Amino acid sequence: MDYTIFAVATFIVALLVFGGVFLIRPRRSEPPQQQPRQEEQATADSGTAVAEPTETESAEEPAEGSGAVAEAEPATPATAEPAAPEVETPPPSAGRMVRLRSRLARSQNVLGRGLLNLLASDKLDDDTWEEIEDTLVTADVGVESATAIVENLRTKVKVLGSRTQDDVRQLLREELLTQIDPNADRAVRTRAETDRPAVIMVVGVNGTGKTTTAGKLARVLVGDGRSAVLGAADTFRAAAVDQLETWGNRVGAPVVRKDEGADPGSVAFDAVARATEDGADTVIIDTAGRLHTKTGLMDELGKVKRVVEKKSDVDEVLLVLDATTGQNGLRQAQVFSEVVNITGIVLTKLDGTAKGGIVLQVQRELGVPVKLVGLGEGADDLAPFDPETFVDAILDGE
The missing domain is CATH 1.20.120.140 (SRP54, nucleotide-binding domain)
Known part of the structure; x- marks a missing residue:
C-alpha cells in the first residue's frame, strides 16, 4: 500500500518537473536582421533613410553609399590672405x-x-x-x-x-x-653729398596736386634706379595718408605714417630715421596743404622743417603750384618762400592751360627755377622741366 502511494507520488513529481521546464523555457528570438529589414522597408516607403552610426562612422558623417542624410556642422569660412600689391617698374625720367x-x-x-x-x-x-x-x-x-x-x-x-x-x-x-634761363640748375637733389639720404620736403596748398606729386616723384626715383622712403606728414587728412601709401606700395617704397592728428614733425623725423636705417637714397616728406592765409599753419610748416633738421639737412623744398591759378599761384609762392627756403617749383596741370607764362613769372619773381612739371593725370606724367622742349612746344604746336 505504502509502496504504491510512493510510486504514484514520484510519478506526479516527475511529471510536474518536466512540464515546468517546458513551460518556463524562453521562446526563440527572431533573427537579428529581421527588425532592420522592417525599418528599412518603412523608411523606404517614406522616402527617407535613417542610419545609426557605427563604431567607425560619426553621426555627422553618414556612411558612403548608404543614402543617409545628416545635418552637418556649418563650415568655417577660410580667411584669405590679402594679396601683396604688385610692385611696378616705372620708366626712367629721361625723355x-x-x-x-x-x-x-x-x-x-x-x-x-x-x-x-x-x-x-x-x-x-x-x-x-x-x-x-x-x-x-x-x-x-x-x-x-x-x-x-x-x-x-x-x-x-x-x-x-x-x-x-x-x-x-x-x-x-x-x-x-x-x-x-636754360642754364639754371634744375636738377632735383635726390642724393646727399654725405653718407645719408637726401631729404625732400613737398609743400603747397590743398588742391594743387601736392600729395600726388610726392607719390609720382617716388616713381621717378625708382624708375631711375634709386630707392625712396615716403613720409606721410599730412596728418590732418587721413585720405592724404592713404593716398600716399597707395603710391608707395605701387613701387615698393616704404611709407612712414601715424594716426590722424599726430604731430607732423614727428612723422617727418621718423621718416628720415627710417630712410637712414634702410640706407635709402631719398626720403620724400609730404606736408599738410597749408592755406597761405593762415599764419599759424604756415608757422607749423616752418616747425616741421626745423624738426627734420635736427636729424638731417633738408636738401630740397619743392613748392607745388597749379599752373591754372595764375597770379594766385604766384602769391602762394611768395608766402611760402618767406616761411621755408623754396629751392624749386613743381608746376602741375601745365597741359591744361594756355597760360604757360607762369613759368617765366614765378622764376623772375622768386629767383627759383621750375624743376618739375605735371603734364597729365597718368602715373608717369611728372617730368623734369626742359626749357627748350617747353618753348618749342609753344611755338610749333603738334
Whole structure:
C-alpha cells in the first residue's frame, strides 16, 4: 500500500518537473536582421533613410553609399590672405617731357600761334607791339617779363629788318629761352653729398596736386634706379595718408605714417630715421596743404622743417603750384618762400592751360627755377622741366 502511494507520488513529481521546464523555457528570438529589414522597408516607403552610426562612422558623417542624410556642422569660412600689391617698374625720367610734348603743345598753341601771327604781320606799329605785350601778360608772363620781351624783340626786328616766318620764330624762341634761363640748375637733389639720404620736403596748398606729386616723384626715383622712403606728414587728412601709401606700395617704397592728428614733425623725423636705417637714397616728406592765409599753419610748416633738421639737412623744398591759378599761384609762392627756403617749383596741370607764362613769372619773381612739371593725370606724367622742349612746344604746336 505504502509502496504504491510512493510510486504514484514520484510519478506526479516527475511529471510536474518536466512540464515546468517546458513551460518556463524562453521562446526563440527572431533573427537579428529581421527588425532592420522592417525599418528599412518603412523608411523606404517614406522616402527617407535613417542610419545609426557605427563604431567607425560619426553621426555627422553618414556612411558612403548608404543614402543617409545628416545635418552637418556649418563650415568655417577660410580667411584669405590679402594679396601683396604688385610692385611696378616705372620708366626712367629721361625723355619724359619730350614724350609728353604733344600734350603741352595742344594747351600752349593759342599763345604761340598768337605771338607768331602778330610778329609776322605786315605792319609792326605801336598798336601791334602793344597787342603782343597784352598777349604775353594774358598768358601770365607778368608785366615786367612781357615788357622786357617786347623791347628786346623790337630792337632785334629793327636791326635785322627781315620778318619771314622762320626769322620771327627764331627771334621769339631765343627771347623766350633767355627769359626762362636754360642754364639754371634744375636738377632735383635726390642724393646727399654725405653718407645719408637726401631729404625732400613737398609743400603747397590743398588742391594743387601736392600729395600726388610726392607719390609720382617716388616713381621717378625708382624708375631711375634709386630707392625712396615716403613720409606721410599730412596728418590732418587721413585720405592724404592713404593716398600716399597707395603710391608707395605701387613701387615698393616704404611709407612712414601715424594716426590722424599726430604731430607732423614727428612723422617727418621718423621718416628720415627710417630712410637712414634702410640706407635709402631719398626720403620724400609730404606736408599738410597749408592755406597761405593762415599764419599759424604756415608757422607749423616752418616747425616741421626745423624738426627734420635736427636729424638731417633738408636738401630740397619743392613748392607745388597749379599752373591754372595764375597770379594766385604766384602769391602762394611768395608766402611760402618767406616761411621755408623754396629751392624749386613743381608746376602741375601745365597741359591744361594756355597760360604757360607762369613759368617765366614765378622764376623772375622768386629767383627759383621750375624743376618739375605735371603734364597729365597718368602715373608717369611728372617730368623734369626742359626749357627748350617747353618753348618749342609753344611755338610749333603738334
